[in-house]
Each structure stands twice: as C-alpha cells, then as structure tokens.
Amino acid sequence: MKEASDFHYIGKPLARKEDKRLVTGQGRYLDDxxxxxxxxxxxxxxxxxxxxxxxxxxxxxxxxxxxxxxxxxxxxxxxxxxxxxxxxxxxxxxxxxxxxxxxxxxxxxxxxxxxxxxxxxxxxxxxxxxxxxxxxxPAIASLEGAFAPGAALVDETLPSNLVSHQTFSAGNVAQRRGEAHAVVEASFYQHRQTHVPxxxxxxxxxxxxxxxxxxxxxxxxxxxxxxxxxxxxxxxxxxxxxxxxxxxxxGFGQxxxxxxxxxxxxxxxxxxxxxxxxxxxxxxxxxxxSHARENLCRTRASVAADGRILGLELEITEDFGAYCFYPANYMSRVVAMILTGPYRIEDYAFEVKIALTNKCGNGPMRAPMAITSWVMDGTIDAIARQLGLDPLAVRRINMLREGDLPYRMATGEVLEDITPAETLESVVEAIDYEAFRKRQQALRAEGRYIGLGLCTVVESTTYGSAFYKSTGIPGSGHEAAWVRIEPSGVVNASVGLGATGQGYETAMSQAVAEGLGVDPSNVRIQIGNTDVAPYGMGSRGARGGTAGGGSLYLCAQKAREQVLRIAAHKLGLNSAQEIRLLDGQVERLINGEWSGTGLSLADIARTAYLDPTNLPEGVAPGLDFSLTYDPPPMTYSNSTHACEVEVDIATGALSIARYVVSEDCGTVINPIVVRGQQQGAIAMGLSGALLEEVVYDENGQNLSATFADYLVATACELPNFEILHHHTPNKRTPAGIKGMAEGGVMGAIGAVTNAVNDALAPFGVVADRQPLSPQYLRSLLRECSGTALHEGQKLT
Structure with missing residues (x-):
C-alpha cells in the first residue's frame, strides 16, 4: 500500500475542471x-x-x-x-x-x-x-393508520399494508436484559423529507x-x-x-x-x-x-452500571409511501445492519417493518441510512441521562479501539481500517470538552442554555456485489472503466458513473493520472453516455471514489504496464523494472537516481498506433484498455461530529455556535472535492434536521408543495464548518480509497439533536423527533414542570 507521500497526483488540491463551464453559464443541462x-x-x-x-x-x-x-x-x-x-x-x-x-x-x-x-x-x-x-x-396518512385494524389497503394485491417485515437476532438479548443493571429505552422519529435538486x-x-x-x-x-x-x-x-x-x-438519490x-x-x-x-x-x-426518510426507531439497551452496553434491541417502522420503486426493506435494512457502528456490541436484535401509505413513494436520499448514527449516539446519551453518567465517558467505554479491529459486527458486517476512537478524541480536544462544561454551568446560572452534541459515524460507502447477494437484493456492486491513450499521447478515459456535481471529471482524472503517470490536465473523463462509457452501476451512496476511482486507477495501471513494456523495448532493456512514467516522460533508475530517457508517452503512442512492427513480440497495436473492479462486500469511512448550540427558552429559537468534524475517508483523491462533499453533506443534514419537512394532513393532502411551506437552509442559517483530517487508507481497496459523501448527513442530524437535548437537560425534556423547529422546542418546554428554570423566568 502506497503512503500518501508516494502519490504524485492523487491528493493534490487541483481546481475542478468542470467549474469553468458551470460558473460561466456554459454547462449543458437538459434544457440546453x-x-x-x-x-x-x-x-x-x-x-x-x-x-x-x-x-x-x-x-x-x-x-x-x-x-x-x-x-x-x-x-x-x-x-x-x-x-x-x-x-x-x-x-x-x-x-x-x-x-x-x-x-x-x-x-x-x-x-x-x-x-x-x-x-x-x-x-x-x-x-x-x-x-x-x-x-x-379512505386515505392512509400515517404509520398508525396503516397498521390499524380494518385499514384500507393501499395496494389491493397485498394482504395488508405491511409490505415488508424482517427480524434478526445475534447472541441472547433476553438474557442480557436479565443481567443488566438497567434497561434504557429511547425513541427517534425522523420526519419525511425530499431531495430538492x-x-x-x-x-x-x-x-x-x-x-x-x-x-x-x-x-x-x-x-x-x-x-x-x-x-x-x-x-x-x-x-x-x-x-x-x-x-x-x-440528484441526491432522486x-x-x-x-x-x-x-x-x-x-x-x-x-x-x-x-x-x-x-x-x-x-x-x-x-x-420521490420522498425519503419518515421512520420511527425505538431502542432498548441493557447496560451495566458504568454504561457499558450488554445488549441492544432495535425496532424500525418506515412509511414507504404508495409505490415501491425499490425493494421496500432497502433503506431500513441497511440502518439495522450497521446500527451498532463504532461500538462494541455483540448481543443485538432488530425488527424492521415497512408500511405502504397514501403518500408519494419513498426512495434513497443522500444517506438513506441517515438516522443510524443519531439513533446509536442518541441511545448513548439516553444511557448517560438515566445513569447520571458523562456522555463522553459512556462513549469511551463502548468505543471500538484499534486493537479490536478487524471487528465483526453482530450482523456479520466486518469493520476494518476505521478510526472512530481517534476521530472522537480529536474532536473532543478541538472543542475543549472540559472547558465547555464549565462554561455551560456558568451560563445556566445566567439563564442561558447551551448544549454540546457528539455523534460518531461509521458510514457504509461502497457496496460490493457480495453485499447485495448476501441481502437478497438483485444487482451488482462492480464498476467498469476504460483508458485509451491516443496516438498523440493524450488520454481519454471513461467509467460508468453518473455525475451530478461531485467533481468527477477532476478527481477521476487524478486517479487515471496516478495509475498511468501523466499530468491530470492531459486526461479527459467521458461519462454519462451509455454508447461511450462502459456498463457500470453509476453513482449512489459514496461509491464514486472507491468503485469509480478505484477501477480507473487499476485500469490506468494496466495501461502503464503496456506502455513501459514498449518503452523498455525501445530502450533496448530486458525488462521494465527500472523505468517509470512520470508527467508523461519515461525515466530510468540509474545509481539510485531517476534520469530522463528522452522518450515520452507521445513517442510510445505513435509507435503503438503508427509503427506496430517496432512493438515487442506479442504486443498488439494500439493502447486501449478496459477493466472491471468489484469492491469488497462493504467499505466504511468514519467521522465524529461536535455541535454547540444555544436554545432560547423563551422562543424555542435554536442557534449553532460552533460545528467541528473530524473525518477519516481514507486516501483523499482531491482535497477540494472532499471538502465540498463534507460541507454539502453537513449542510444537507442540518437543513433536514432543522427546517425541511413534507407535511400531509389526515386526508393525505400534501401541505408542503411550495418553498413557502417546505423550508430549506441557506448559507445564512448554517454555521462555519471546522474540518479536521484524520485520513488512514483502506488496505483492501485501490490506492486505499474509502469513499465519503453521506456521513456528513448522518453526523449532522445526530450532533445537532444531541446538542439540543444537552441544552435542555435542566428541564428534563428530550427532543426525540425532527425537525427541531422553534414550535416543537417550545412545546417540549411547556410540558416541563418549570422547576428547573432559572429563578425569575417563566414559560408562557
């Protein structure tokens, strides 16, 4: 495995190639x-x-x-x-x-x-x-209505509105309940949202x-x-x-x-x-x-007196809407499979129920498993509240460490090459956890309520074919690429991804450049045309970097081997072991130093296409290469998010004072692209948690079909994001790429909600649903006794 310092083109913060045409109005969208x-x-x-x-x-x-x-x-x-x-x-x-x-x-x-x-x-x-x-x-407008006795059938070919039901158990959760010092229950409701491209x-x-x-x-x-x-x-x-x-x-999945x-x-x-x-x-x-989310999760954790989780049970119910464009268990099943994430939990059981209702059908939305980390870290916080423990201490005692890896989760998923403990500690240090707690106590005495939320994410990024087969979902996780060096020495390449703004033309050209040994400016990526691109699985989840970049990197390496074989022949060498291609020039290792040979990629390309009689024996004319790559069953990246908020208890208004995230997404192809993906994902998560909501009335009428009713965060409502880097490579993927694009959503909704609950802790209330609107937070405060309020304050 190469170290980051060994790469010549991967890891460089190159400006996005596509931005020039996009920001100058020269893009070519459908209406163009x-x-x-x-x-x-x-x-x-x-x-x-x-x-x-x-x-x-x-x-x-x-x-x-x-x-x-x-x-x-x-x-x-x-x-x-x-x-x-x-x-x-x-x-x-x-x-x-x-x-x-x-x-x-x-x-x-x-x-x-x-x-x-x-x-x-x-x-x-x-x-x-x-x-x-x-x-x-009669319209079925809620989960309760879908499961009610005698409910009208949304799909009259089915026996009920329960379109999917799965259970799983590993270990003995019932026995763990009997052994527990306490059993902690918590609930989490994630509201219905849509993608808003x-x-x-x-x-x-x-x-x-x-x-x-x-x-x-x-x-x-x-x-x-x-x-x-x-x-x-x-x-x-x-x-x-x-x-x-x-x-x-x-696109965002829509x-x-x-x-x-x-x-x-x-x-x-x-x-x-x-x-x-x-x-x-x-x-x-x-x-x-297409809509997304709207699921209700309930957890029951059996815990020791120090907060260690002995067993965990999960119930998920999802409102899938009226039609199934995907297998109905698709999104919630992934939540259930990876829920335990960064924590050491061996006894685990889940039940997943999916209902049809008279609403727009559901589909994946950036981070279909978005609720996962909020549920898991929210359960950690619930344990800390019930046992009177520090929430950071409960995280630390349950957190997977380097010595635990590779770790086989209770569901059989294998976690390797992740660093949840390290990202947690780096965020805790950056936020100065102990200083925050002192400041929090001082401000409470003044009648101000600030809170700190932590959320550690293990993000499933790239689903290999073996994952789909094991879950019974038809399909493949492979990706395909081709690389063609033209007679002039310029490089065309293609992959089966579908770009929707991720910066593929830039990042993918760096992957090709690294594998081949040319400057990325000489690489053109051609995607989005099925007559040109090889048959691939496209863009979903965070597979673009690992599957797409990985397949291009490997295909470019295949091209480089042929190029160097021809170069060795032209130089009269018996093998290509001591030559390399860098910036399109062939260099030779002599006495430990790399020296130019006078040969360029253009020279070799001209020979390959126009003078094939001078090629080595057994080498066919041309320089056209293709390759398919099937990633491991699952690859993971990880991060920890910390969010500091203040809640105005008189109005329920929520403000975010600080947001810090420590990310480990493996080898970074392009830091500019990765930063943009992090910022976009966090922004989408916060927007969804604070503002966005598809609302139906009891008759199934959509009340939120305009931007006057469906609110979306702008830059004015979002804080600055402080991003810490803790990147470690994956040992089983090309170039150590892990992928990232959705973890920011997962971490944001968990961190901000946990922060709100930390701020409201003196009132004995818990926000267990989103969006975290001022009206909702005020309703929680009105329900509390008021005894914990600062002297002289009253809730109206």
Missing part, C-alpha cells in the same frame, strides 16, 4: 439540449390521496389547438411493461406498478393522464381541461423509426441501469436504447429510478414517432418526484 420538432407533455395529477378512477373525459383538451393527444393508463399499459419487484427476500411482498394508474390513484399528485402538445404552455392549459371522475376512498426531473426522447432506436436525454445518476430498465419496460433490446446524461443540477413520467415520455416518442420532452415544475417535484 435542442431537440427540433419536439412535442411537450404535461401530466394530469390526482387531487385525492386515495380514490378509484371512474372515468376520464378528455374531449375538451383534445379540441384545444396545438394538442396532439391525451393518453391514459390504459394506453400506456399497452405500450409498456409493468414494474414488478419480487426479490427473494423473506418477509418482503412482491409488488407491481402500472406505468400510469388504471383503476385507482394512491397519493395526492399521482399522474392520471398525460397531455401531448406543441409546447409546454398548451400542454398545461389542456391538462386543466381533462376531467376525471373519482370515488374517494436545483434542477427538477425532466427528459427528452427521440425515436428513430428507421433504425428502431431510442435516444433518451435525462439527468440521471445511473445511466446504464436506467438504460436496462427503459429497454425492458419498452420491450426493446439494450442496443436499441442510448441514454445520454448531460450536466445535472443535483435521479436513480426510472420514474413513470419518464417511461411515459419514452413510450409516447415511440408511438407518435415524434420527439417528446418533459420538465416538471417545482410543485410537481415537491409533491410527486
């Missing part, structure tokens, strides 16, 4: 792509959360000048195949989805019909003229009838899997579909699935033999794109 003669669509959406479709009248809409046609679920059902999800997972019910509803709608905003017109304005006007007759049904969903489909080929322009994170889904749903072969994903204005609107557009282009495009507006995005 001109499709001559394209028709536009608008969807008619249900005003009800749950209703039978009795009839659809579209005569008035069809008569509007400029309207090409109006189509319903029955039409689309003839042109497309339904989505059936039936992975062989015990306790998971198979589900099937029509392209557009035929018999009933399942949530407020469900697309019922589609209007095709000459432009978007006519399409939207015509959609207003489509009349749908409904028979309103700057660029909403959209697509443009062009059908070439002569070639029987579909070109599909879409901003998407997983171009090749999307192509496979699109071809399968349309009854086409994959060679009949090209997916092109240009610059994308954010742009992974093939949604019904996108499939509808593709089917219409084929049926009408006309280009068709669609762009959703902001209200549609907030209401009907």
């Amino acid at each position: 792509i001109v499709v001559p003669g394209a028709l536009h669509v608008s969807f008619v959406r249900s005003p009800h959360a749950h209703a039978r479709i009795l009839g659809i009248s579209a005569d008035a809409a069809r008569e509007l000048p400029g309207v090409t046609g109006v189509f319903t679920g029955e039409d689309l059902d003839k042109w497309t195949n339904r989505l059936r999800l039936a992975p062989p997972i015990e306790g998971l019910h198979p589900t099937e989805i029509e392209t557009l509803p035929i018999d009933k709608v399942r949530f407020h905003g469900d697309p019922v019909a589609v209007v095709v017109a000459r432009d978007r304005y006519v399409a939207e006007d015509a959609a207003e003229l489509v009349e749908v007759e409904y028979e309103v049904l 700057i660029e909403t969903r959209g697509c443009a489909a062009v059908w070439d009838a002569g070639r029987e080929h579909l070109t599909f322009h879409i901003g998407n994170q997983v171009p090749h899997p999307l192509r496979s889904q699109l071809a399968g749903r349309l009854g086409l072969s994959e060679s009949q579909v090209t997916v092109m994903s240009p610059d994308v204005g954010g 742009k992974i699935a093939l949604y019904r609107e996108e499939l509808t557009v593709a089917a219409l282009a084929r049926q009408l033999n006309r280009p068709v495009r669609w762009r959703e507006d902001r209200t549609e995005n907030l209401m009907a794109a």
Whole structure:
C-alpha cells in the first residue's frame, strides 16, 4: 500500500475542471439540449390521496389547438411493461406498478393522464381541461393508520399494508436484559423529507423509426441501469436504447429510478414517432418526484452500571409511501445492519417493518441510512441521562479501539481500517470538552442554555456485489472503466458513473493520472453516455471514489504496464523494472537516481498506433484498455461530529455556535472535492434536521408543495464548518480509497439533536423527533414542570 507521500497526483488540491463551464453559464443541462420538432407533455395529477378512477373525459383538451393527444393508463399499459419487484427476500411482498394508474390513484399528485402538445404552455392549459371522475376512498396518512385494524389497503394485491417485515437476532438479548443493571429505552422519529435538486426531473426522447432506436436525454445518476430498465419496460433490446446524461443540477438519490413520467415520455416518442420532452415544475417535484426518510426507531439497551452496553434491541417502522420503486426493506435494512457502528456490541436484535401509505413513494436520499448514527449516539446519551453518567465517558467505554479491529459486527458486517476512537478524541480536544462544561454551568446560572452534541459515524460507502447477494437484493456492486491513450499521447478515459456535481471529471482524472503517470490536465473523463462509457452501476451512496476511482486507477495501471513494456523495448532493456512514467516522460533508475530517457508517452503512442512492427513480440497495436473492479462486500469511512448550540427558552429559537468534524475517508483523491462533499453533506443534514419537512394532513393532502411551506437552509442559517483530517487508507481497496459523501448527513442530524437535548437537560425534556423547529422546542418546554428554570423566568 502506497503512503500518501508516494502519490504524485492523487491528493493534490487541483481546481475542478468542470467549474469553468458551470460558473460561466456554459454547462449543458437538459434544457440546453435542442431537440427540433419536439412535442411537450404535461401530466394530469390526482387531487385525492386515495380514490378509484371512474372515468376520464378528455374531449375538451383534445379540441384545444396545438394538442396532439391525451393518453391514459390504459394506453400506456399497452405500450409498456409493468414494474414488478419480487426479490427473494423473506418477509418482503412482491409488488407491481402500472406505468400510469388504471383503476385507482394512491397519493395526492399521482399522474392520471398525460397531455401531448406543441409546447409546454398548451400542454398545461389542456391538462386543466381533462376531467376525471373519482370515488374517494379512505386515505392512509400515517404509520398508525396503516397498521390499524380494518385499514384500507393501499395496494389491493397485498394482504395488508405491511409490505415488508424482517427480524434478526445475534447472541441472547433476553438474557442480557436479565443481567443488566438497567434497561434504557429511547425513541427517534425522523420526519419525511425530499431531495430538492436545483434542477427538477425532466427528459427528452427521440425515436428513430428507421433504425428502431431510442435516444433518451435525462439527468440521471445511473445511466446504464436506467438504460436496462427503459429497454425492458419498452420491450426493446439494450442496443436499441442510448441514454445520454448531460450536466445535472443535483440528484441526491432522486435521479436513480426510472420514474413513470419518464417511461411515459419514452413510450409516447415511440408511438407518435415524434420527439417528446418533459420538465416538471417545482410543485410537481415537491409533491410527486420521490420522498425519503419518515421512520420511527425505538431502542432498548441493557447496560451495566458504568454504561457499558450488554445488549441492544432495535425496532424500525418506515412509511414507504404508495409505490415501491425499490425493494421496500432497502433503506431500513441497511440502518439495522450497521446500527451498532463504532461500538462494541455483540448481543443485538432488530425488527424492521415497512408500511405502504397514501403518500408519494419513498426512495434513497443522500444517506438513506441517515438516522443510524443519531439513533446509536442518541441511545448513548439516553444511557448517560438515566445513569447520571458523562456522555463522553459512556462513549469511551463502548468505543471500538484499534486493537479490536478487524471487528465483526453482530450482523456479520466486518469493520476494518476505521478510526472512530481517534476521530472522537480529536474532536473532543478541538472543542475543549472540559472547558465547555464549565462554561455551560456558568451560563445556566445566567439563564442561558447551551448544549454540546457528539455523534460518531461509521458510514457504509461502497457496496460490493457480495453485499447485495448476501441481502437478497438483485444487482451488482462492480464498476467498469476504460483508458485509451491516443496516438498523440493524450488520454481519454471513461467509467460508468453518473455525475451530478461531485467533481468527477477532476478527481477521476487524478486517479487515471496516478495509475498511468501523466499530468491530470492531459486526461479527459467521458461519462454519462451509455454508447461511450462502459456498463457500470453509476453513482449512489459514496461509491464514486472507491468503485469509480478505484477501477480507473487499476485500469490506468494496466495501461502503464503496456506502455513501459514498449518503452523498455525501445530502450533496448530486458525488462521494465527500472523505468517509470512520470508527467508523461519515461525515466530510468540509474545509481539510485531517476534520469530522463528522452522518450515520452507521445513517442510510445505513435509507435503503438503508427509503427506496430517496432512493438515487442506479442504486443498488439494500439493502447486501449478496459477493466472491471468489484469492491469488497462493504467499505466504511468514519467521522465524529461536535455541535454547540444555544436554545432560547423563551422562543424555542435554536442557534449553532460552533460545528467541528473530524473525518477519516481514507486516501483523499482531491482535497477540494472532499471538502465540498463534507460541507454539502453537513449542510444537507442540518437543513433536514432543522427546517425541511413534507407535511400531509389526515386526508393525505400534501401541505408542503411550495418553498413557502417546505423550508430549506441557506448559507445564512448554517454555521462555519471546522474540518479536521484524520485520513488512514483502506488496505483492501485501490490506492486505499474509502469513499465519503453521506456521513456528513448522518453526523449532522445526530450532533445537532444531541446538542439540543444537552441544552435542555435542566428541564428534563428530550427532543426525540425532527425537525427541531422553534414550535416543537417550545412545546417540549411547556410540558416541563418549570422547576428547573432559572429563578425569575417563566414559560408562557
């Protein structure tokens, strides 16, 4: 394993290549792509959360000048195949989805019909003229309602609204309860949220009838899997579909699935033999794109008198919404599997229940397992409160140390090459924990309430194929890459990732440069076109660095071996053991010093392409290389977050005074990119914990479909992030890369909530749900007795 100091290009803070075009307005987003003669669509959406479709009248809409046609679920059902999800997972019910509803709608905003017109304005006007007759049904708008006796069925093909149910047990948690000094129970409710990308969903489909080929322009994170889904749903072969994903204005997990609107557009282009495009507006995005989170976790910890955890039990219930675009247990199962994270817990059991409700369907959102670290470190804090212990001491006594690694978690997951104890101690030192406690006591005497929250994260970053197979989820975790050195010596490379703003063109060029031995400025990364890029699994989680960067690094090394073999032949050497390629120049080791040979990569490339008779025996002309890489079953990075807050008890207003995080994400490909990922993830976590919330009323009506109601943090509401670096390489991945992108979300929601509870400790109340709005915090304070208030203060 190379040390960081051994790298020439990996680890350098190079400016992002893509930023020049993006900040100067030269990016190429979906709406920048001109499709001559394209028709536009608008969807008619249900005003009800749950209703039978009795009839659809579209005569008035069809008569509007400029309207090409109006189509319903029955039409689309003839042109497309339904989505059936039936992975062989015990306790998971198979589900099937029509392209557009035929018999009933399942949530407020469900697309019922589609209007095709000459432009978007006519399409939207015509959609207003489509009349749908409904028979309103009882709406399931909560987890409690989903499980209530006699509850209406969201999916009438299932026996109940419990679409998935799994249990697991390792050790003997019942026996640990009997041995415990105390049993500590805690609950955690994470509210419903959505992704809010700057660029909403959209697509443009062009059908070439002569070639029987579909070109599909879409901003998407997983171009090749999307192509496979699109071809399968349309009854086409994959060679009949090209997916092109240009610059994308954010994804965060929302742009992974093939949604019904996108499939509808593709089917219409084929049926009408006309280009068709669609762009959703902001209200549609907030209401009907994809939602996330909304889960309730309860823990029961059996503990010794010193706070050591003897056994842990977890119950998770998740509201999955109306439709399953993913296996319903997908997100919560990962939470349950990695919950114990950085702590030494051998006796562990979990139960996972997933409910269907009449809400927009759920999908992954940056850190689908976001609640994990809040639940675990929140349980630690609950133990400290009940036993009267210092929360830092409880963390230390349960924390995994270097000598414990590799550590097999109770669920079988193996933790290795992580440093949770080290990141915890570095944050404690940076925040000056003891000084904070003294300051906290002094301020309480003045009637001010500050709190410190700690949260240590073990982030699952890269899921290898072995992980998917062990969990019964269909799919692969491999990634593919190709590297091609052109006759001039410049380097083109590609990987199956889908960029949505992560800085791939920069970081991936550094991975290629390191593996090959050229300056990153001479490497061009080509991604997002399924006819150009190799078939890979795309961007989700934090796999871009480990799987994508790793596969490119290995492929570039493969290219370097061939280049040096040719160089050795040209230099008359028997082997390439004492030559290297650096900055595109071949150097030779002579008497312990590297010296130039006068050969460049361009010289070798010209020979490989244009003078193949001078190649070594057995070496074919050209310099074109490909490689696939399957990461370990799971790789992990880790971090510790510390957040200092102050709560104004008169108003419930929350302010963040300081935020410190110590991160270990292995070998850093580009510090600028990593810092941006850290900042973005923390900001997203804090925004979700403090402000964002999708709200439904008791009838399943979405009350938060505008930015006046769905609040998102801006730079004005967020603190400065102090980032400490504690990077150690992973011994089993190329270049020691671990990946990182989601841990900031996990740590932020845990650290800020734990900080609020620390601030409110004198009042004997616990914030066990989010968002941490002033109204919610005031409601907690109104419930307390008031005896702990500073003399002279009263709650009103």
